[in-house]
Amino acid sequence: MIENSIVYRDFKGKYEYLPLSKSAGAEIWDKNGKRYIDFTSGWNVTNLGWNNKEITDALIAQANKNVQGLLWGSDPIQEEYAAAIIAALPKGLDACAKATGGTEAIEMSIKIARAYTDRKKIIGFDGLYHGQLFASLALGAPGHAREKLTPLVPEITPIAFPHEDIGEEGFEKFATEFEALLANKDVAAVVTEPGIITGWGSTLLAYPGFLTKVRELTAKYGTLLIVDEVGTGFSRTGKLFAIEHEGVTPDMIVFAKGISNGAAAIGTVVGRSEIFEPAFTDAVLISTFGWTPVACAAALKTLQIHQRDKTWEMAEKKGTYITEKLSQYIGDKLVSIRGKGMEIGLRCKDAETAGKIQKAAFADGLHIVVGSANNIQLMPPITISQKLLDEGLAILAKYLK
Ligand code: PMP
Numbered sequence: 001m002i003e004n005s006i007v008y009r010d011f012k013g014k015y016e017y018l019p020l021s022k023s024a025g026a027e028i029w030d031k032n033g034k035r036y037i038d039f040t041s042g043w044n045v046t047n048l049g050w051n052n053k054e055i056t057d058a059l060i061a062q063a064n065k066n067v068q069g070l071l072w073g074s075d076p077i078q079e080e081y082a083a084a085i086i087a088a089l090p091k092g093l094d095a096c097a098k099a100t101g102g103t104e105a106i107e108m109s110i111k112i113a114r115a116y117t118d119r120k121k122i123i124g125f126d127g128l129y130h131g132q133l134f135a136s137l138a139l140g141a142p143g144h145a146r147e148k149l150t151p152l153v154p155e156i157t158p159i160a161f162p163h164e165d166i167g168e169e170g171f172e173k174f175a176t177e178f179e180a181l182l183a184n185k186d187v188a189a190v191v192t193e194p195g196i197i198t199g200w201g202s203t204l205l206a207y208p209g210f211l212t213k214v215r216e217l218t219a220k221y222g223t224l225l226i227v228d229e230v231g232t233g234f235s236r237t238g239k240l241f242a243i244e245h246e247g248v249t250p251d252m253i254v255f256a257k258g259i260s261n262g263a264a265a266i267g268t269v270v271g272r273s274e275i276f277e278p279a280f281t282d283a284v285l286i287s288t289f290g291w292t293p294v295a296c297a298a299a300l301k302t303l304q305i306h307q308r309d310k311t312w313e314m315a316e317k318k319g320t321y322i323t324e325k326l327s328q329y330i331g332d333k334l335v336s337i338r339g340k341g342m343e344i345g346l347r348c349k350d351a352e353t354a355g356k357i358q359k360a361a362f363a364d365g366l367h368i369v370v371g372s373a374n375n376i377q378l379m380p381p382i383t384i385s386q387k388l389l390d391e392g393l394a395i396l397a398k399y400l401k
Contacts, residue, residue: 016362023050026384026392028367036367037392039380043369044198044231044343045262048305049381055263055301062297069098069293071286081296084303085270088240090249095276098290099267102230102256103131106191109226109252109269110135110156111283113189116275117224120154121187125161129199130191130228139191142200161197164205164338171207175217182221189224189251190214194242196340198231201371203338203345211248224251224275230267231343234258235306235382238316238341245340251275261302264295315341315382318389322378325393329400333357339378346376346400357399366395 018036022029026049028038041047048055062077069075082096097112099105110122124130124139131137137145138152140161146152159181162174181187192214193199195206211227218225227250232242236258239245243253252275256267268291279285305311319341326337326346336347348354351373358370371377380389 016359018367025049025051026381026388034365036362036365037388037395038367039378039392039396040367040369041258041379041381042262043257044236044379045257047234047236047258047382048261048302048311049383050262052261052263052302052305054305055261055298058301059263059294059298062294066293069291071288075293075296077293077296077300078291081291081300081303084300085255085268088303088307089253089270090243092249092272093253093270095271095273097269097271097276097279097285099256099269099287100265100289101267102228102254103133103136103267104287104290105230105254105256105267105269106130106136106139106226106228107133108285109191109254109271110189111285112252112269112271112276112279113224113226115279115282116277117188117222119186119188119223122156123181123187123190123223124156124158125192126158127161127200127202127204128158128193128197128228130230161204162207162210164207166207171209171213174207175213178214179217179220182217182223185221185223187221187223189226190218191226191228194227194229194232194248195245196232196237196242196343198236198343198377199228201345201369201377202375203343203371203377205338205340209246211243211246215248215250218251226250226252226254226269228254230254230256232340234261234302235311235315236341236343236379237312238319239312240306242340259302260295260298263298263302264292265289266291266295266299311382312341318342318380318382318384319344322380322389322393326396326400329397334400335374342378342380342382344378345371346378348374348376350374357396360399361395364395364398366392368396 019031021031128140130139135153138156140158197204233255252271260266354370354374
């Protein structure tokens with residue numbers, strides 16, 4: 001019985017709990033048949049709408065051919081997906097590691113970095129989410145998420161994230177301190193989201209030029225740059241991949257979530273094959289269910305739809321629309337709006353206000369999440385119709401006033 005499960009008891013009362021029974025496009029239904037407009041996409045997963053039929057059909061077609069891959073071998077759909085994701089990325093990123101999700105892929109990327117550089121130190125940023133295993137938590141999870149779980153993994157240290165309000169002088173100070181950390185040439189890798197925090201829900205933006213500066217300095221000292229695009233990837237921020245905003249090519253890029261639009265579990269690290277090479281012998285990168293053929297079929301179709309429909313353009317346009325529409329409510333309850341594309345944060349006066357707005361919207365049929373204390377994080381399916389978008393925004397507006 002779900003009612004007796006630990007997860008259920010943990011969430012009940014603390015958050016609005018939605019026992020999902022059906023979903024389609026930008027709508028979801030609970031077990032009593034109540035319908036909600038969804039402004040979460042399952043947290044940046046169903047970017048192309050819940051239960052996208054084209055993706056499901058591709059998955060079923062593959063299931064009728066072959067469902068499982070080999071540890072030492074491949075299925076044609078795995079080869080096809082690897083070629084497609086590599087072609088979508090900047091030149092030089094030409095090798096993929098097969099994972100089942102974001103956390104696993106992040107952990108793999110750290111192993112690859114240590115194996116390649118023969119260095120131990122890894123730098124992350126405070127407050128960024130990279131997953132729930134020990135190395136991914138060590139990268140920067142907030143105190144409350146880690147204190148009972150320590151010791152985490154040694155030599156993985158988070159530093160302060162230079163957010164957009166830091167100012168020019170603050171950013172210069174960040175760059176100087178960051179360079180000093182790298183100057184000993186003993187840091188294997190820096191792990192970061194590409195200029196916007198999506199994971200813990202803060203939707204904080206980095207100071208402009210952040211990723212470019214991090215790229216420049218990591219390259220100077222032989223430190224690898226690992227960019228986590230688990231939340232930002234697949235059109236969410238107004239580009240197919242958020243590294244495109246500053247035209248930065250990392251050494252490794254990590255995807256999950258929107259990669260298969262929620263149709264199957266899959267994650268990946270894509271990087272330079274030269275970097276991956278030592279890991280094949282020095283770090284075992286095996287994942288039995290990583291890149292199953294059915295997951296690859298779903299991921300391939302997902303990528304093809306983004307490219308065919310230029311979904312990122314919809315994210316850019318609708319993101320601007322949402323921000324403009326909601327700006328008029330900035331006042332007592334809503335303090336500011338920030339974000340990129342359709343990854344939008346509504347910073348409320350305090351956590352209590354954010355919680356009240358979420359509760360009221362929920363009762364009224366709008367599914368939204370409070371990502372972090374006082375921040376409501378909007379991530380609607382990018383393909384949401386104008387009608388449903390307006391309907392959802394009208395509900396939200398009632399409680400922002
Ligand atoms: N990185 C980011 C930015 C994420 O948002 C998440 C998931 N919230 C992860 C990594 C971990 O991915 P997963 O839940 O698939 O392990």
